[in-house]
Amino acid sequence: MKKSRKVFSVCLWVLTIGLGIWPTGLVEGKEVFPNRPLTIIVGWAAGGQTDIVVRLLSKVAEKDFGVPILIENKPGGGATLGPAALARSKPDGYTIGALSISVMSVVPFFQKVSYDTFKDFDYISGFGQYLYGVYARTDSPYKTIKDVVEIARKNPGKVSFGAMSPNVSLGLRYVEAKENLKMPFVPFKSGQENAMALVGGHIQLSIGTPDSVFQFVQNNEVRILAAISEQRWPFFPNVPTMKEQGYDIDITGGMVFAAPANTPKENMEILYRVFKKAHSDPEVKATLEKLWLYAPYRTGQEVEEILRKDVSRWKPFIEALNTKKAN
Amino acid sequence: MIDALFNLASGFKGLISFMNLVAVFAGAAIGTIVGILPGLGPAATIAILLPLTLGMGPTAGLIMLAGIFFGSQYGGAITSILLRIPGEASSVMTCLDGYEMTKRGRAGAALTASAVGSFFAATIGFVGLTLFAIPLARFALKFGPPEFFVISVVGLSVLIGASGGSFLKNLTMVVLGLMLSSVGTDPIVGSIRFDFGFSPLSKGIDYVPVLIGIFGMAEVIHWTITREKYTEEIKSIRFRDLYPTREEWRRMMPAIFRGGVIGFFVGLLPGPGAITATYVSYAVEKKTSKRPEEFGHGAIEGVAGPESANNAGSVGQMVPLLALGLPFSAVTAMMLGALQMQGIATGPMFIVQQPDIFWTLIASFYVGNLVLLCFNLPLIGIFALVLRTPMWVLMSVVTLLCIVGTYSLGNEMIDVWIMVIFGVIGFFMRRFEYEAAPLVLGMVFGPIMEGSLSQSMILFQGNILGLWGRPVSASILSIAILIFLPVVLIKVCRRK
Numbered sequence: 001m002k003k004s005r006k007v008f009s010v011c012l013w014v015l016t017i018g019l020g021i022w023p024t025g026l027v028e029g030k031e032v033f034p035n036r037p038l039t040i041i042v043g044w045a046a047g048g049q050t051d052i053v054v055r056l057l058s059k060v061a062e063k064d065f066g067v068p069i070l071i072e073n074k075p076g077g078g079a080t081l082g083p084a085a086l087a088r089s090k091p092d093g094y095t096i097g098a099l100s101i102s103v104m105s106v107v108p109f110f111q112k113v114s115y116d117t118f119k120d121f122d123y124i125s126g127f128g129q130y131l132y133g134v135y136a137r138t139d140s141p142y143k144t145i146k147d148v149v150e151i152a153r154k155n156p157g158k159v160s161f162g163a164m165s166p167n168v169s170l171g172l173r174y175v176e177a178k179e180n181l182k183m184p185f186v187p188f189k190s191g192q193e194n195a196m197a198l199v200g201g202h203i204q205l206s207i208g209t210p211d212s213v214f215q216f217v218q219n220n221e222v223r224i225l226a227a228i229s230e231q232r233w234p235f236f237p238n239v240p241t242m243k244e245q246g247y248d249i250d251i252t253g254g255m256v257f258a259a260p261a262n263t264p265k266e267n268m269e270i271l272y273r274v275f276k277k278a279h280s281d282p283e284v285k286a287t288l289e290k291l292w293l294y295a296p297y298r299t300g301q302e303v304e305e306i307l308r309k310d311v312s313r314w315k316p317f318i319e320a321l322n323t324k325k326a327n
Numbered sequence: 328m329i330d331a332l333f334n335l336a337s338g339f340k341g342l343i344s345f346m347n348l349v350a351v352f353a354g355a356a357i358g359t360i361v362g363i364l365p366g367l368g369p370a371a372t373i374a375i376l377l378p379l380t381l382g383m384g385p386t387a388g389l390i391m392l393a394g395i396f397f398g399s400q401y402g403g404a405i406t407s408i409l410l411r412i413p414g415e416a417s418s419v420m421t422c423l424d425g426y427e428m429t430k431r432g433r434a435g436a437a438l439t440a441s442a443v444g445s446f447f448a449a450t451i452g453f454v455g456l457t458l459f460a461i462p463l464a465r466f467a468l469k470f471g472p473p474e475f476f477v478i479s480v481v482g483l484s485v486l487i488g489a490s491g492g493s494f495l496k497n498l499t500m501v502v503l504g505l506m507l508s509s510v511g512t513d514p515i516v517g518s519i520r521f522d523f524g525f526s527p528l529s530k531g532i533d534y535v536p537v538l539i540g541i542f543g544m545a546e547v548i549h550w551t552i553t554r555e556k557y558t559e560e561i562k563s564i565r566f567r568d569l570y571p572t573r574e575e576w577r578r579m580m581p582a583i584f585r586g587g588v589i590g591f592f593v594g595l596l597p598g599p600g601a602i603t604a605t606y607v608s609y610a611v612e613k614k615t616s617k618r619p620e621e622f623g624h625g626a627i628e629g630v631a632g633p634e635s636a637n638n639a640g641s642v643g644q645m646v647p648l649l650a651l652g653l654p655f656s657a658v659t660a661m662m663l664g665a666l667q668m669q670g671i672a673t674g675p676m677f678i679v680q681q682p683d684i685f686w687t688l689i690a691s692f693y694v695g696n697l698v699l700l701c702f703n704l705p706l707i708g709i710f711a712l713v714l715r716t717p718m719w720v721l722m723s724v725v726t727l728l729c730i731v732g733t734y735s736l737g738n739e740m741i742d743v744w745i746m747v748i749f750g751v752i753g754f755f756m757r758r759f760e761y762e763a764a765p766l767v768l769g770m771v772f773g774p775i776m777e778g779s780l781s782q783s784m785i786l787f788q789g790n791i792l793g794l795w796g797r798p799v800s801a802s803i804l805s806i807a808i809l810i811f812l813p814v815v816l817i818k819v820c821r822r823k
Contacts, residue, residue, distance in 0.1 A: 045672060046667060046669075046670035046671060046672060048672070051670065055670065071670065073667075073670070074530070077512050077513060077514060077515070077518075081512050081530075084512065084519070084529070085530055088529065111518070112518055114519060114529075157788050160785070160786055184785050184786060184788060185785070186472070186782050186785045186786060187515055187781075187782070188782070189514065189778065190672065192672055192674070192676050192680075193674070196468060196674070196675065196676060197471055197472065199468055200468045200469055200470065200471055201469075201471075202471025202472060202473075202786065203471075203786070
């Protein structure tokens with residue numbers, strides 16, 4: 001009994017230690033990237049639009065990498081928790097993140113973030129485009145943005161709107177600032193929560209991607225007041241843009257993959273190649289189209305250019321907004 | 328109603344896959360074993376096995392975890408009846424009359440009463456789940472941030488009172504849990520707080536490693552230090568002894584029905600529903616019985632009632648989890664963690680958006696229940712053999728699973744350290760009689776409460792009285808006050 005117990009515990013230790021050093025054991029001999037699982041940090045809740053696309057892409061990419069990819073959801077904080085975690089990760093190519101262009105460009109003006117959009121990341125690719133709209137319940141008096149302005153003027157502080165992050169809230173903040181209104185903005189952790197709060201009548205308006213409200217639009221519970229895009233949406237051609245309704249604003253966001261800055265060049269090359277290939281996978285394309293997210297593939301450099309353009313476009317407006325609030 | 332039947336049929340169809348059926352059987356078997364083994368409860372087992380189920384996919388993983396939970400409610404009765412050692416906290420009441428029946432040679436009948444009762448009561452629970460969860464999920468669309476805040480506050484308050492043990496200790500644990508949950512990143516503004524410059528903390532303390540530590544690792548440390556002996560010989564029971572007499576049947580059936588209904592409704596409330604339900608059921612049986620003097624001396628109702636109640640109670644606990652995404656017990660908190668780690672959005676939209684998972688899960692409950700009935704009647708002798716497993720083997724396996732499982736959650740060593748630290752904390756909590764569930768639930772509810780309060784404050788423009796201005800939140804608050812006020816008043820009056 002005594003002896004068998006000793007043997008058993010020795011076996012257990014060997015097993016434990018063996019498991020502990022197992023992955024590193026593989027590294028020795030051949031230095032091939034990747035030789036252990038990759039992690040993709042997603043700054044949104046599981047089951048959301050970005051999450052679905054990333055999971056699909058990672059399934060395709062897994063085959064090319066030959067190692068599994070783990071998805072780590074980090075929702076909240078106006079979608080800044082994902083990039084914050086990514087910036088802190090080891091720059092070895094094993095941890096990458098799915099980020100949003102408009103979060104990266106605009107949000108740092110609204111809140112203190114622990115990362116620098118340009119210094120802390122190496123962008124891998126751009127793989128999808130977000131669309132945003134303004135929504136209201138069909139049993140509400142809001143039919144156009146003009147209705148919103150009129151009602152909000154008469155009821156300051158009563159017409160609240162929800163959105164997932166401050167960059168998306170710009171759609172109505174722009175109107176609020178221009179018309180000198182007071183509309184409370186409620187941040188939500190996910191598009192579903194936001195849509196649920198709208199349908200439940202807890203907020204009057206919501207800004208989000210069309211997929212978050214699609215089933216409610218079909219059931220005639222929610223209507224779309226405006227598309228916050230440069231052009232009308234092909235799948236809802238009757239919905240006018242914000243610009244058509246007199247407010248020159250569009251939020252053009254996109255999904256991008258990024259690695260922490262200073263990731264080894266060789267590993268970045270492999271990441272570029274695999275994700276470019278994954279982007280052309282027919283199933284990925286079909287899903288992106290189904291979710292109205294389809295956008296042509298963009299390289300890391302192109303992504304960075306878009307970010308710089310976005311920053312120069314929004315900086316003056318948001319700074320003016322912030323000083324106005326401070327006064 | 329027809330809809331529900333149709334959906335259930337589709338659920339059965341979804342269940343027929345190799346992985347799902349394996350999950351049903353494995354869950355039931357592990358649950359039964361865990362139920363029989365004293366010391367290792369469903370919470371510990373689910374905590375330890377949670378990481379392993381992640382590879383099974385959401386449906387099979389959840390089926391297995393639920394199977395373990397329900398199975399342990401069956402198995403817990405066996406040692407209570409035969410040895411007067413409760414396999415689970417929810418089988419303590421069963422010891423009273425169950426062991427007396429064994430002494431009188433009616434052990435077989437008691438086992439049958441417990442298994443048959445568990446089966447029928449669980450079925451009552453499933454019907455209740457089907458009838459309640461969906462309307463509740465629909466109704467929950469009326470719940471905005473203020474309602475979620477109010478429900479969380481009231482739920483945690485009830486939990487503090489209902490978890491057993493000292494009120495002050497439970498309160499301390501909940502507050503500690505809430506404090507731990509605030510470490511990391513602010514859910515609304517995104518700023519980092521309480522990380523003390525230690526960057527791994529900036530992502531916050533995930534509650535799953537804490538669960539594994541406090542329920543799994545703490546058990547190992549406790550055993551290593553105390554060396555409690557559980558194993559004892561069980562006399563074999565002849566198959567024909569399992570048949571209760573006609574008189575026993577007549578007495579146990581109403582008790583099973585009452586226990587099932589009581590269990591389900593008690594299970595809906597925050598707190599350890601399955602355990603509380605057994606006390607309530609035993610009290611009810613004793614009060615309504617024509618022969619209250621027999622209780623404690625081998626009354627079959629005293630076995631059938633509580634054993635039915637704990638099964639129905641464990642089903643009742645699934646209602647707030649599946650309909651609202653709010654877990655009010657340690658076990659359902661783990662299932663929430665499993666769902667979220669599988670990438671499933673929880674909350675009122677779960678049933679609407681994931682009907683396949685929901686209905687397959689319900690179908691698995693029915694099948695699992697039938698499997699458990701088989702495990703617990705004809706096969707009971709085989710399962711009782713696990714009591715011969717030496718503790719050191721068991722505890723070694725548990726240690727291994729705790730470490731490997733925690734690491735596999737996110738491939739991060741920090742999680743393992745958190746697990747070990749909370750294992751030690753959990754050991755001392757047990758020593759000094761602090762409950763673990765309030766701590767963990769504080770951690771689960773922290774972000775929910777904080778987020779919904781911030782959102783409510785924006786909506787009410789900083790006026791907290793706005794909570795009274797909405798019908799649902801005002802009613803919940805009023806009910807809570809109506810419940811708590813008499814309790815507080817009685818306490819105050821007694822002190823004078």
